[in-house]
Amino acid sequence: MRRAVFLGALLLAGCARSATPQADFAQTPSRHAFTYDRSNYVETESGRPGGTLRVSVASDTGTLDLQTIAATNPKWLGRLISDNLVYLDDKGNITPWLAKSWDISPDGKTYTFHLRRDVTFSDGTPFDAEAVRANLDRVRDPKTRAAMTTAYIAPYRSGRVVDRYTFEAQLSEPYTPFLNVLAQSWLGMLSPAVLKKSPAEIASHPIGSGPYVVASYRRQEGIAFTKRRDYAWAPDFLRHKGPAYIDRIEVGFVPEALIRYVSLASGQYQLTIDAPPQNAREIRANPELVLGNRVNLGNPTRAITFNVSRAPFDDTAVRQAFALAIDRTGIARMSGFGEFAPTQAFLSANTPYADLDAKTGGPDLERAGRLLDRAGWTGRDEDGYRTRGAQRLEATVLLTETAMLSPVVVALQADVKRIGFKLDIEQVTTPQLTDRRKRNAYQALGPGYWHTNTPDGLFIVYHGKQISTPAFIGQNTTMLHDARLDALLSAARANRDPAELARLYAAAQERLVTLMPAVPLYENHTLIAYRRSLRGMVYDTSHNMPFLTTAWLAESSS
Amino acid sequence: MNLPRFLAGRLFTGAIVLWGAATLTFIMMHLTSGDTAIAILGGPDAMPTAEQIAAVRAEYGLDRPFLIQYGDWLWRLLHGDLGQSYRLRIPVSEAIGDQIWPTLQLGLTSAVLAFVLAIASATLTVRRKRGWIGKLASVSELVLVAMPVFVIGIALLLVFAFYFPVLPVANAPGLAGLVLPALTLALPMAATLAQVLRQELEDVLEQPFILTARARGLSDLGTRFGHALRHALMPIITLAGFFLAVLIAGAAITESLFSRPGVGRLLVDASNTTDVPVVIGITIVSALFYVIASIAVDLVGAIVDPRTVAR
Numbered sequence: 082m083r084r085a086v087f088l089g090a091l092l093l094a095g096c097a098r099s100a101t102p103q104a105d106f107a108q109t110p111s112r113h114a115f116t117y118d119r120s121n122y123v124e125t126e127s128g129r130p131g132g133t134l135r136v137s138v139a140s141d142t143g144t145l146d147l148q149t150i151a152a153t154n155p156k157w158l159g160r161l162i163s164d165n166l167v168y169l170d171d172k173g174n175i176t177p178w179l180a181k182s183w184d185i186s187p188d189g190k191t192y193t194f195h196l197r198r199d200v201t202f203s204d205g206t207p208f209d210a211e212a213v214r215a216n217l218d219r220v221r222d223p224k225t226r227a228a229m230t231t232a233y234i235a236p237y238r239s240g241r242v243v244d245r246y247t248f249e250a251q252l253s254e255p256y257t258p259f260l261n262v263l264a265q266s267w268l269g270m271l272s273p274a275v276l277k278k279s280p281a282e283i284a285s286h287p288i289g290s291g292p293y294v295v296a297s298y299r300r301q302e303g304i305a306f307t308k309r310r311d312y313a314w315a316p317d318f319l320r321h322k323g324p325a326y327i328d329r330i331e332v333g334f335v336p337e338a339l340i341r342y343v344s345l346a347s348g349q350y351q352l353t354i355d356a357p358p359q360n361a362r363e364i365r366a367n368p369e370l371v372l373g374n375r376v377n378l379g380n381p382t383r384a385i386t387f388n389v390s391r392a393p394f395d396d397t398a399v400r401q402a403f404a405l406a407i408d409r410t411g412i413a414r415m416s417g418f419g420e421f422a423p424t425q426a427f428l429s430a431n432t433p434y435a436d437l438d439a440k441t442g443g444p445d446l447e448r449a450g451r452l453l454d455r456a457g458w459t460g461r462d463e464d465g466y467r468t469r470g471a472q473r474l475e476a477t478v479l480l481t482e483t484a485m486l487s488p489v490v491v492a493l494q495a496d497v498k499r500i501g502f503k504l505d506i507e508q509v510t511t512p513q514l515t516d517r518r519k520r521n522a523y524q525a526l527g528p529g530y531w532h533t534n535t536p537d538g539l540f541i542v543y544h545g546k547q548i549s550t551p552a553f554i555g556q557n558t559t560m561l562h563d564a565r566l567d568a569l570l571s572a573a574r575a576n577r578d579p580a581e582l583a584r585l586y587a588a589a590q591e592r593l594v595t596l597m598p599a600v601p602l603y604e605n606h607t608l609i610a611y612r613r614s615l616r617g618m619v620y621d622t623s624h625n626m627p628f629l630t631t632a633w634l635a636e637s638s639s
Numbered sequence: 640m641n642l643p644r645f646l647a648g649r650l651f652t653g654a655i656v657l658w659g660a661a662t663l664t665f666i667m668m669h670l671t672s673g674d675t676a677i678a679i680l681g682g683p684d685a686m687p688t689a690e691q692i693a694a695v696r697a698e699y700g701l702d703r704p705f706l707i708q709y710g711d712w713l714w715r716l717l718h719g720d721l722g723q724s725y726r727l728r729i730p731v732s733e734a735i736g737d738q739i740w741p742t743l744q745l746g747l748t749s750a751v752l753a754f755v756l757a758i759a760s761a762t763l764t765v766r767r768k769r770g771w772i773g774k775l776a777s778v779s780e781l782v783l784v785a786m787p788v789f790v791i792g793i794a795l796l797l798v799f800a801f802y803f804p805v806l807p808v809a810n811a812p813g814l815a816g817l818v819l820p821a822l823t824l825a826l827p828m829a830a831t832l833a834q835v836l837r838q839e840l841e842d843v844l845e846q847p848f849i850l851t852a853r854a855r856g857l858s859d860l861g862t863r864f865g866h867a868l869r870h871a872l873m874p875i876i877t878l879a880g881f882f883l884a885v886l887i888a889g890a891a892i893t894e895s896l897f898s899r900p901g902v903g904r905l906l907v908d909a910s911n912t913t914d915v916p917v918v919i920g921i922t923i924v925s926a927l928f929y930v931i932a933s934i935a936v937d938l939v940g941a942i943v944d945p946r947t948v949a950r
Contacts, residue, residue, distance in 0.1 A: 141908075143724075143726045143727040143912075144726070144727060144728055146728070150681060151681045151682075151684050151685045151686075152681075223688070223690040223691040223693070223694035226679065226680055226681075226687075226691060226694070226695060228680045228681050228685030228686055228688075228691055229681065229684075229685050229686055231686075231687075231688060232688075235688075281728050281729045281730075284727065284728045284729065285729070299900065300727065300737055300738070300900065300905075301738060301894075301899075301900035301901065301904050301908075302899075302900040333898065334898060335898040336895040336896075336898060337896055337898070339793070339796075340796065340896070340897075340898060343800065343801050347800075347801075347804055349807060510671065511678070511682055511912070511913060512671060512678060512913050513671075515674055515677050515678070515682065516674065519674065519677075541686075547686075551689075552688075552689035553686075553688060553689060554677060554685065554686055554687050554692075555686060556684075556686055
């Protein structure tokens with residue numbers, strides 16, 4: 082009797098829940114599920130000007146000089162402070178922003194930008210070709226210490242001011258992702274007048290041409306922005322004319338996830354940039370709140386990155402078997418509370434040229450077992466782990482030390498145990514990790530992702546040229562050096578023909594599935610949450626983060 | 640009593656403590672921080688070029704021998720220069736200066752709160768162990784001493800900011816925002832203090848002069864507050880140094896939990912990002928506070944009880 086009543090209550094609860102909008106990506110997604118409708122990206126109604134928006138974010142980056150950092154959390158801040166030369170549309174095509182148009186020479190090495198003439202930085206300095214050159218040169222100057230952005234524009238050799246509003250960039254080699262990276266927040270244009278000043282000043286008071294100006298920045302506490310009333314150069318694609326609607330934006334740093342949820346629910350904040358996945362269900366069920374779940378472009382979250390130059394992961398069969406043992410659906414549901422989509426592809430579902438048919442496959446324990454048998458791992462020790470001769474099938478994954486052990490890796494440990502693989506976990510500090518990576522002294526690395534707005538993210542993470550050398554620190558921690566893959570990714574970098582790019586990237590993803598240098602796990606998600614009184618919310622096409630120029634408040638700042 | 644000589648001695652040992660703390664932190668950070676140049680350039684996720692690494696090494700003198708780096712650093716420290724933060728790119732003194740007031744505010748408020756709570760609890764419940772109020776006090780003290788600071792904080796937050804929303808949850812300026820964090824830090828301190836104080840009071844109340852006071856017709860409460868408490872307070876003052884350490888450790892947790900700015904959070908972030916100058920700077924400033932506090936405690940003790948100077 083009692084059980085029946087219980088069951089009934091559960092069923093009712095289930096019904097109630099399915100009545101509210103609910104994300105649960107139990108199945109491997111179709112591409113369609115994450116190519117968001119254009120209305121996510123363009124202004125569809127004009128808003129009411131005025132009011133103060135209070136936003137909570139998890140952490141302070143310590144600097145507002147985005148050109149110099151690699152952190153991903155402040156990319157939405159870049160859209161407030163600065164503008165970029167170009168912007169992407171919702172399909173990933175390049176559209177005008179501060180550059181009205183551009184020409185690319187047939188050899189792909191000369192880019193000529195024709196700039197807008199009506200743009201000023203908030204200190205009054207006009208935006209012109211000289212400003213573009215000052216910015217690109219500043220990024221590239223080793224003294225600026227802009228490690229990531231320098232890598233992004235690595236082929237940039239020199240800039241020439243053709244006339245006041247025409248800028249010519251000379252590249253050392255054809256580099257198709259050039260325009261894509263110029264659309265990213267980190268490469269927003271800053272006032273050349275302020276670039277000449279001390280880096281400390283830019284860190285606290287960056288001067289850009291964006292819709293908002295930094296009014297105050299109190300470290301660990303918050304940032305206040307006021308709107309520029311003379312702003313009139315939002316990207317064409319956004320379909321927004323004139324200044325932003327909201328007068329003032331106050332950002333507060335709220336490190337605790339629970340507090341970010343509670344303070345949003347209580348109305349102390351109207352938007353949180355880092356919505357906690359564990360509260361996603363409550364947020365979706367709350368009629369006053371909206372949860373925004375977007376997949377980031379670039380490479381999805383990897384469960385593990387193998388070092389293919391070290392045993393046992395130097396054997397492709399072992400890597401294949403490992404990947405086949407992983408229950409992505411379970412891990413994604415556990416980490417994302419139904420909000421994360423498992424994936425088997427090497428590019429995010431919404432990245433241009435993502436090939437979702439190039440799948441790693443699995444979970445398939447039988448096939449994994451057959452692969453290991455054929456690789457000679459046929460014995461079993463007393464603990465049930467596979468052996469080959471006197472050797473046990475075992476490897477250690479390196480993790481950065483955190484207060485709580487990554488549940489993903491613990492789940493991996495259990496998953497691969499099913500095929501007789503012993504996965505050990507070693508926690509190290511960030512400096513130790515840097516050192517071990519430099520010395521190539523690791524078998525595998527823990528979960529990671531690389532976000533960029535182009536399929537060239539594959540080049541950054543898997544190309545042989547991206548392996549660290551004494552003179553260069555690269556992101557290819559797999560140590561993979563595959564001539565065929567390298568040729569495909571290099572050719573894609575130099576190619577601008579969509580049909581050809583589709584062929585090259587499809588072949589590269591096919592090749593990655595065969596080589597399996599890392600195991601894609603789930604998409605890299607951005608979860609935001611806001612109160613319904615915040616209207617006109619759209620997302621930035623490069624980063625899938627809020628682009629607040631079009632946002633407005635329905636009632637006066639509550 | 641030779642106060643100037645006593646002071647000079649204490650200042651000298653204080654300086655040695657400061658130098659020792661600074662040197663130990665400097666050595667430890669150098670042993671554990673790996674390639675500082677890469678840390679400065681953004682850690683393992685950055686992709687610095689050889690030129691960038693070389694520029695950073697030259698700028699910070701990281702390519703020089705350890706002893707030279709240490710000597711140079713000590714020389715600048717003597718001139719009050721704590722160096723530049725790698726991550727924030729501002730002088731360390733500015734970074735700490737920005738954050739120290741909220742931490743002091745939190746620390747002082749919770750210290751006062753802890754003393755008031757402890758004195759009230761101990762004085763009112765001493766010698767009433769068997770009554771329900773005495774039992775309640777010792778049980779809650781035990782629980783509070785055993786509970787980690789963040790659990791107390793989350794419990795307070797859930798009760799007073801979520802279920803009964805009378806106080807702000809996060810990042811609130813002014814007094815209202817100070818109540819919960821100060822209470823979080825004060826409660827475990829108050830619990831320890833109350834237990835020590837109660838024990839002292841038990842002993843003092845056995846003394847003959849209490850009997851004399853009673854015989855003069857003083858009320859029970861009057862003897863407790865007027866006579867016994869003064870004598871029992873001495874060991875509590877000596878504990879001040881210990882509480883300073885508790886405050887500094889607790890501040891880091893409390894500040895992140897309640898989204899308050901402060902030195903504790905700055906230290907956590909700096910350690911996570913290998914921001915060596917900030918970590919060393921905060922260590923020196925904390926050691927300085929510790930030295931000042933312990934000199935002040937000794938001084939108060941010396942004035943109250945001249946016998947201590949002879950030691």
